Amino acid sequence: MNESSTWTERSRRSIALGMGLLGLLVVLACSEGGEGHSTGEAQPGRRVASAAPGRVLVIGVDGASLRFTKQLMDRGRLPVLTKMMQQGASGVSRPQGPLLSPRIWTSVATGKLPRNHGIEGWVRVGDDGTPYLYSSRDRRARALWNIAGAAGMRVGVVNWLMTHPPEVVNGVIVSDHAAEGMEGDKLDMASQFARNMKGVTGQAQLGEAADVAYVAPASFEERVAAARNAAPLTEIENPFADREVWPDGGLNDFFRRVQANDEFAAGVALEIEAQERPDLMLVYLPGIDRLSHFLWVSVEDQSIIPEEKRWPQHVIDTQSKALTTYYEYVDALIGRLTESRGPDDLVIVMSDHSFETDVSGSHPRGVHDSAAARDGILIVKGRGVPQGRRDLVFRMIDMAPTLLSWLGLAPARDMDGRVAHWMQVDQPEAVASYDDIPIEYLGESSPEVDSRIIENLKELGYVE
Numbered sequence: 209m210n211e212s213s214t215w216t217e218r219s220r221r222s223i224a225l226g227m228g229l230l231g232l233l234v235v236l237a238c239s240e241g242g243e244g245h246s247t248g249e250a251q252p253g254r255r256v257a258s259a260a261p262g263r264v265l266v267i268g269v270d271g272a273s274l275r276f277t278k279q280l281m282d283r284g285r286l287p288v289l290t291k292m293m294q295q296g297a298s299g300v301s302r303p304q305g306p307l308l309s310p311r312i313w314t315s316v317a318t319g320k321l322p323r324n325h326g327i328e329g330w331v332r333v334g335d336d337g338t339p340y341l342y343s344s345r346d347r348r349a350r351a352l353w354n355i356a357g358a359a360g361m362r363v364g365v366v367n368w369l370m371t372h373p374p375e376v377v378n379g380v381i382v383s384d385h386a387a388e389g390m391e392g393d394k395l396d397m398a399s400q401f402a403r404n405m406k407g408v409t410g411q412a413q414l415g416e417a418a419d420v421a422y423v424a425p426a427s428f429e430e431r432v433a434a435a436r437n438a439a440p441l442t443e444i445e446n447p448f449a450d451r452e453v454w455p456d457g458g459l460n461d462f463f464r465r466v467q468a469n470d471e472f473a474a475g476v477a478l479e480i481e482a483q484e485r486p487d488l489m490l491v492y493l494p495g496i497d498r499l500s501h502f503l504w505v506s507v508e509d510q511s512i513i514p515e516e517k518r519w520p521q522h523v524i525d526t527q528s529k530a531l532t533t534y535y536e537y538v539d540a541l542i543g544r545l546t547e548s549r550g551p552d553d554l555v556i557v558m559s560d561h562s563f564e565t566d567v568s569g570s571h572p573r574g575v576h577d578s579a580a581a582r583d584g585i586l587i588v589k590g591r592g593v594p595q596g597r598r599d600l601v602f603r604m605i606d607m608a609p610t611l612l613s614w615l616g617l618a619p620a621r622d623m624d625g626r627v628a629h630w631m632q633v634d635q636p637e638a639v640a641s642y643d644d645i646p647i648e649y650l651g652e653s654s655p656e657v658d659s660r661i662i663e664n665l666k667e668l669g670y671v672e
């Protein structure tokens with residue numbers, strides 16, 4: 209499949225589809241001399257007076273190991289995270305098993321456990337036994353971007369798992385299918401999971417998530433395209449660039465794609481930051497996890513691996529150098545993503561789990577299956593953070609209520625999580641639920657959302 213032609217085709221399609229009522233709202237707001245946003249998009253005008261003087265940035269680093277991150281920090285290899293920890297606090301982020309990334313990152317975004325938010329893993333099974341990759345339409349609970357957006361705050365969401373098709377938000381969403389080759393890689397992964405499920409046949413399908421543009425609003429697509437071709441964001445050399453060591457083909461191409469995808473996601477986030485300065489930004493970097501499934505064993509204590517199963521030393525050295533460099537690279541990306549943040553802002557860097565070595569097969573593998581791999585990294589900085597503490601425990605389900613409170617918005621009683629007790633923040637009185645906020649997906653227009661927008665227009669005096 210030619211990725212670039214698919215991309216162009218979808219871009220065109222979304223420009224046609226993306227001009228729904230939100231487009232009308234922009235036009236009306238501008239015609240009334242409304243305060244245009246820097247992108248030419250208008251503020252919806254219902255911005256609530258927020259108690260928060262600052263903005264929130266969450267960087268999700270899938271699979272970043274607590275143990276290895278600490279080792280590299282001790283060796284002075286992760287200067288950005290080390291400085292952030294010194295200025296702020298650290299601890300662990302704690303999921304509930306099974307350790308499947310889509311479940312966990314959706315819990316972060318919704319404050320709910322998988323049984324309540326609806327995303328159980330990679331694959332959902334259709335009535336006829338067909339496996340489908342979970343999509344944003346399968347998420348039953350409202351996410352931070354829905355809630356903050358409905359309160360008039362600007363949001364930016366980049367590459368967050370299971371955000372395709374993108375929802376129309378007050379800000380920008382670039383879905384997790386946008387990076388080149390990611391849709392195919394996700395389908396492959398889902399198909400692998402499906403093979404182990406009873407009564408399931410065939411390759412995983414996209415279902416309703418197929419043929420939808422990756423970016424909402426469509427007017428941001430040019431910026432996304434620019435991020436695809438931008439100059440390198442960091443000075444760290446791509447660990448897989450040397451074709452002598454990592455010849456073309458197979459897994460090595462996959463490794464290079466993984467790096468390109470993290471670079472793309474960070475680049476898009478920088479574009480959103482420059483254009484929108486969102487109150488809430490969520491960025492997801494999956495590279496460390498994807499690479500660790502193949503390279504983790506090289507940074508493991510080799511004594512836990514039976515001698516006959518160990519890789520030759522030169523292989524271990526090459527792989528461990530690459531994974532170490534990749535951690536340094538992600539550290540540098542985080543440096544870029546956080547450079548515009550000040551002391552009043554809140555920055556959270558977290559992973560959804562760590563890694564461990566499975567020695568049961570013919571070759572040892574990097575996995576995240578048991579409680580040994582459960583806790584992920586957590587480094588937080590900014591207003592309300594108890595500086596100097598190293599013992600924070602942040603449950604995934606506590607993220608959403610905590611971030612909402614930090615932003616001056618109420619948590620909801622139907623969330624499974626609570627406001628983290630260590631965060632120094634006034635806790636607004638909780639509301640019952642946010643799950644009545646209507647959602648519009650890119651490429652469709654729901655009557656419910658349309659009527660809400662028309663109500664807003666009436667309130668603003670644009671419509672009689």
Ligand SMILES: [Zn+2]
Nearest residue numbers: 271497498576
């Ligand atoms: Zn993984």
